[in-house]
Amino acid sequence: MRTQRQVVDYSLRKRAVLRELLAGRVGTYDVCDASPYLKSAARFHGEPTDERCPICRSENLTHVHYIYGDELKQSAGQARTLAELPVLAMTVRECQVFVVEVCLGCNWNHLVEQYLLGRDGLTGSPEGGQDQDAVGGAAASGNGTGSRRRREAQR
Numbered sequence: 001m002r003t004q005r006q007v008v009d010y011s012l013r014k015r016a017v018l019r020e021l022l023a024g025r026v027g028t029y030d031v032c033d034a035s036p037y038l039k040s041a042a043r044f045h046g047e048p049t050d051e052r053c054p055i056c057r058s059e060n061l062t063h064v065h066y067i068y069g070d071e072l073k074q075s076a077g078q079a080r081t082l083a084e085l086p087v088l089a090m091t092v093r094e095c096q097v098f099v100v101e102v103c104l105g106c107n108w109n110h111l112v113e114q115y116l117l118g119r120d121g122l123t124g125s126p127e128g129g130q131d132q133d134a135v136g137g138a139a140a141s142g143n144g145t146g147s148r149r150r151r152e153a154q155r
């Protein structure tokens with residue numbers, strides 16, 4: 001997408017969770033805890049993928065795109081289909097998208113990535129002063145590791 005920027009990839013974090021699971025330090029009940037809301041969002045707004053669920057290996061993962069931002073007003077926090085995002089990107093200056101993978105079979109779910117969309121991305125460099133860690137830290141489940149994750153993601 002043209003206005004997509006400040007992408008944060010959570011694949012390393014996901015691998016760490018899977019390692020913990022394999023080592024028995026967390027149980028499947030800890031990580032396969034998709035809420036009814038997340039599952040219905042996956043059914044109605046989700047994007048099917050070819051990727052097998054790493055836990056049950058019997059279902060393919062579905063990606064759900066959640067949108068956040070002050071400009072979205074009451075739409076903030078809602079799920080949107082992938083097809084709706086380019087349209088949305090042209091109606092706001094900036095909004096944050098969180099992509100979550102969900103398995104409708106075993107309820108595994110994990111953050112895949114986050115990024116910014118919106119017209120601000122068309123003007124080249126942003127006005128500056130934006131603290132992406134503040135945004136990422138508040139939205140991700142863990143706090144204070146935002147900058148570290150970003151460095152890992154850029155490797």
Ligand SMILES: [Zn+2]
Pocket residue numbers: 053054055056057058059103104105106107108
């Ligand atoms: Zn599964």
